[in-house]
Amino acid sequence: MSYSIVELLFILTLKETRMNLFKRGVMMLATKQLKEEHAAVKFMLKVLDNICARISKGEEVDPNHLTRITEFLIVFVDKCHHAKEEEILFPQLEKMGVINKGGPIGTLLEEHNIGRNYIKGLREAVERYSAKDYSATEDLLKNTQGYKNLLTQHIEEEDTNIFVLADQLINEEMQEKLAEEFEKIEVERIGTGKHEEFHELLHELEHTYLS
Ligand SMILES: [Fe+2]
């Protein structure tokens, strides 16, 4: 029996999702998953720090790395991680009485938006830098530093306050349901094969900038 490419992709996506669920033991708490993702974000912030130091010293950095890092920040961090918080965890917390506007959720949402502006600026600067327009260096450094400072304190706030509160308010059964919703976002927004591509990128960047 032969399949069309669309059917094959669909089958592979389902397979990958089930494998992920199995690997994660299905029982993984939603907040634990988000904390693990923070570790990957913090790794990328460390790489960006090293890249900024090199650029500041006048060294040239591989534009291909900058392009792929920007894609990671857009797809993995914003479209996937921030979406899980904005569309699933925060609304659940709101239902349980945590304040949005003028409260902790409102502040975190505002920070996600500020982050998006930095990424927009970074993407434009990377495009110019890749075209050998080195006047883009200043914008590249400004947006990267701004993003790094913002995300560092944002992650700290979530890990030490909002996720701790979530663990107190949301029982394990509900956390598992939220984690299942997270899986849907992963498949819809990241897609098949992207995880492997990002893993490869992390290894390559570690070797180039952190060892
Ligand atoms: Fe967040």
Ligand SMILES: [Fe+2]
């Ligand atoms: Fe987060």
